[in-house]
Amino acid sequence: MSDPAVKNREFEAYWQALGCKFSQVEAVFDECMKEAQVLLSSDGLDVYIENARFIGKMGRGAEPLLVYLEEAPGVAALVGEQALGELREFAYYMSTHTNFKAIVPFLQTSVAVARRLHSHEVFQQYIEVIRDMMNRTSGSVHGHHTTFPSPGLPDLLKQAPRLLGVLSLGGLRNWIEYGIQYYNTHPERQIEYFSMQSADAMAVMQRERHGTLLVDNERKLDTYMRALWDDTDYLVPYSVAFDELRKPMPYFDDQGIRLPDVYDDADGVSGIDRYRAALAHMAAHRRWSQKMIVDNWSPFQRVSVEVFEDSRVDYLACQQFPGLRKLLLALHPVPREEDLALEEKGISVFRLRLAMVSRAILDPDYKYENADVREFVGRFHELMATGASTSAAMASVALSFIARTRGQRDLSPKIYFENTEVDYRDDNRHLWIYIEESDEDEMFEHLDKRQEEEDALEGLPPRHYDEWDYNAQNYRPDWVSVYEALHPRGNASKIDNLLAKHDRLAKRLKALLDMLKPQGRVRVRFQEEGSELDLDVAIRSLIDFKGGANPDPRINMSHRTDGRSVAVTLLLDLSQSLGEKAAGCNQTILELSQEAVSLLAWSIQQVGDPFAIGGFHSNTRHDVRYYHIKGFKEPWGDEVKSRLAEMEAGYSTRMGAAMRHAGHYLKTQKADKKLMLILTDGEPADIDAHDPQMLIQDARQAVNELDRDGIYSYCINLDPKADEYVSDIFGKQYTIIDKVAQLPEKLPTLFMSLTK
Numbered sequence: 018m019s020d021p022a023v024k025n026r027e028f029e030a031y032w033q034a035l036g037c038k039f040s041q042v043e044a045v046f047d048e049c050m051k052e053a054q055v056l057l058s059s060d061g062l063d064v065y066i067e068n069a070r071f072i073g074k075m076g077r078g079a080e081p082l083l084v085y086l087e088e089a090p091g092v093a094a095l096v097g098e099q100a101l102g103e104l105r106e107f108a109y110y111m112s113t114h115t116n117f118k119a120i121v122p123f124l125q126t127s128v129a130v131a132r133r134l135h136s137h138e139v140f141q142q143y144i145e146v147i148r149d150m151m152n153r154t155s156g157s158v159h160g161h162h163t164t165f166p167s168p169g170l171p172d173l174l175k176q177a178p179r180l181l182g183v184l185s186l187g188g189l190r191n192w193i194e195y196g197i198q199y200y201n202t203h204p205e206r207q208i209e210y211f212s213m214q215s216a217d218a219m220a221v222m223q224r225e226r227h228g229t230l231l232v233d234n235e236r237k238l239d240t241y242m243r244a245l246w247d248d249t250d251y252l253v254p255y256s257v258a259f260d261e262l263r264k265p266m267p268y269f270d271d272q273g274i275r276l277p278d279v280y281d282d283a284d285g286v287s288g289i290d291r292y293r294a295a296l297a298h299m300a301a302h303r304r305w306s307q308k309m310i311v312d313n314w315s316p317f318q319r320v321s322v323e324v325f326e327d328s329r330v331d332y333l334a335c336q337q338f339p340g341l342r343k344l345l346l347a348l349h350p351v352p353r354e355e356d357l358a359l360e361e362k363g364i365s366v367f368r369l370r371l372a373m374v375s376r377a378i379l380d381p382d383y384k385y386e387n388a389d390v391r392e393f394v395g396r397f398h399e400l401m402a403t404g405a406s407t408s409a410a411m412a413s414v415a416l417s418f419i420a421r422t423r424g425q426r427d428l429s430p431k432i433y434f435e436n437t438e439v440d441y442r443d444d445n446r447h448l449w450i451y452i453e454e455s456d457e458d459e460m461f462e463h464l465d466k467r468q469e470e471e472d473a474l475e476g477l478p479p480r481h482y483d484e485w486d487y488n489a490q491n492y493r494p495d496w497v498s499v500y501e502a503l504h505p506r507g508n509a510s511k512i513d514n515l516l517a518k519h520d521r522l523a524k525r526l527k528a529l530l531d532m533l534k535p536q537g538r539v540r541v542r543f544q545e546e547g548s549e550l551d552l553d554v555a556i557r558s559l560i561d562f563k564g565g566a567n568p569d570p571r572i573n574m575s576h577r578t579d580g581r582s583v584a585v586t587l588l589l590d591l592s593q594s595l596g597e598k599a600a601g602c603n604q605t606i607l608e609l610s611q612e613a614v615s616l617l618a619w620s621i622q623q624v625g626d627p628f629a630i631g632g633f634h635s636n637t638r639h640d641v642r643y644y645h646i647k648g649f650k651e652p653w654g655d656e657v658k659s660r661l662a663e664m665e666a667g668y669s670t671r672m673g674a675a676m677r678h679a680g681h682y683l684k685t686q687k688a689d690k691k692l693m694l695i696l697t698d699g700e701p702a703d704i705d706a707h708d709p710q711m712l713i714q715d716a717r718q719a720v721n722e723l724d725r726d727g728i729y730s731y732c733i734n735l736d737p738k739a740d741e742y743v744s745d746i747f748g749k750q751y752t753i754i755d756k757v758a759q760l761p762e763k764l765p766t767l768f769m770s771l772t773k
Contacts, residue, residue, distance in 0.1 A: 052478030129178035129494035169211030188225035229288025487714035507663030547573030590697035635671035
């Protein structure tokens with residue numbers, strides 16, 4: 018396993034300029050620089066290192082420097098590189114102002130806050146709001162110099178992303194003002210208020226929250242659906258405050274209609290009318306749209322079909338309720354045709370063309386000159402004039418449009434989005450039927466080249482994950498940094514020897530595995546509609562008909578595939594304790610784990626399920642290492658065996674972050690059942706986690722998150738004392754193997770029992 022502290026020559030000059038002697042900073046410096054190179058300009062990199070050097074010399078330890086190195090590039094990318102200096106200046110101000118304990122929460126939440134504010138000017142105002150609160154709540158004995166730090170400042174900074182998710186900056190300022198006014202002379206109650214533990218804090222937050230709340234208007238909107246659309250369903254709110262990777266969109270499924278928990282007034286339209294527009298659009302889909310098989314469509318084709326189908330149901334809704342058109346026009350952006358010229362600069366404008374079609378269909382007064390748009394708007398109206406439009410017929414028009422207009426420049430990663438997003442429309446998940454696994458994710462991939470993949474993984478910047486704080490009952494935003502890489506290679510013959518050692522066990526397993534293999538096509542009889550005639554039933558029905566009895570109409574049959582749809586990730590704990598000898602055995606736990614994982618991988622390969630293997634260890638929250646041993650699309654062969662053979666034990670076990678990272682890859686697999694097996698020999702722990710329950714509760718929360726994503730997690734624990742904590746994390750989803758020597762036999766058997 019490579020030493021993470023070995024410096025990359027490319028960054029040696031920056032490391033020398035940093036002038037740092039903290040070993041924990043040296044271990045992650047290269048990876049932080051890789052992210053900074055992507056997000057910052059060359060001048061920005063110089064400022065970044067200069068500020069980092071300054072923070073490292075403040076005399077407050079390694080933690081502020083580590084957090085700055087991890088978070089500052091993200092802040093600069095969101096609100097501008099000017100913010101780098103402001104982070105440094107305010108961190109220094111707190112350091113000299115007796116509030117040095119608030120430096121880490123300020124820097125740690127800075128990216129999450131910047132995501133909410135999206136503006137350098139507003140980010141500056143946010144810092145001034147925090148500065149004002151700090152100055153007014155810090156205590157002084159003689160009235161001249163600050164003596165006591167602000168009691169509520171660290172908690173306020175930890176809660177800032179949550180508060181800004183539901184409040185404007187003005188609302189946050191008013192909320193803080195209330196806390197200062199009423200609790201400035203009561204330190205304990207001030208802490209309760211700013212940590213969101215008091216009833217006052219929640220009440221004032223609700224008072225300052227702007228917009229129209231779904232919970233306050235649910236009955237009114239349900240009446241609207243019943244009266245106008247003769248439709249009703251559960252209205253289920255979702256929060257737009259905590260989803261950063263992808264902006265949530267309205268949608269409906271078997272569980273109800275999903276809408277944002279709050280809508281602000283926009284474009285002269287009230288929040289309640291925005292709810293009505295979103296519900297009208299989804300009600301129109303529920304009435305007039307039909308599902309379509311989408312396996313062989315590219316992303317371009319699917320987006321095109323979505324826009325044309327959205328336009329069709331909006332058109333039909335406006336035909337039935339003419340007054341609806343005015344509301345939809347107010348919310349539909351007006352695309353600028355002149356921006357099509359941006360294509361000459363290498364910008365993909367396919368979304369702009371589709372937005373022009375959508376606006377032209379909705380607005381007869383919309384002026385445009387593009388010949389392709391004009392032609393297909395005409396074809397749309399010709400189809401609608403027949404009075405028999407269907408989703409499939411509209412999809413045919415949409416596919417023709419994308420075939421006519423799509424060019425090589427549409428593949429550009431620079432995509433034009435301005436005035437193209439119609440936010441009252443849903444995400445159209447209800448339109449699609451997937452029959453087989455699609456390869457659309459590979460559309461833009463080149464041929465697989467192992468060395469290119471390794472270089473790409475080595476160059477990946479860190480991925481930041483939230484961590485659950487069970488004391489505050491909230492997430493610490495971007496708290497853990499996970500660095501991923503391909504595991505180094507060793508001697509593949511070592512794994513072949515281990516498999517040969519268990520040859521007799523493998524033969525016994527093979528007989529069981531053959532029973533798990535997919536059995537091919539199975540006939541489904543007694544179908545009114547099917548792919549072929551069921552001759553026996555048809556003859557019997559004919560006899561009944563001739564005899565004057567009612568014939569059985571179910572004279573057809575079809576076929577279905579009797580196969581497995583299982584994707585598996587095996588997550589290996591590579592912490593230091595794996596190097597210990599197993600009880601009653603001459604082998605280490607690591608060696609036994611290699612044998613067990615080899616047999617398990619061989620077993621899964623026999624069945625044919627897609628599976629991946631990853632390993633992890635941690636050295637504080639700033640340095641969690643995740644090693645790819647086998648990818649889902651990689652065959653079980655010498656390359657994977659060589660990585661498995663080189664496994665080594667070291668450092669600690671920050672399990673929650675590793676599970677979230679493994680789940681990030683597993684949830685993209687198209688399988689009916691997604692299984693994550695965690696093989697560990699101890700409880701979650703790390704050297705910077707002083708509360709033993711903190712990482713246990715975080716791992717428990719990670720299990721809940723995976724469950725929400727449809728991933729079933731199961732722990733195989735080799736610790737004889739695991740009963741004390743493993744059920745707190747996994748509930749009943751675990752097995753404790755007291756006799757570690759039996760692991761090679763039990764692990765494949767356990768897999769079969771979980772997936773049969």
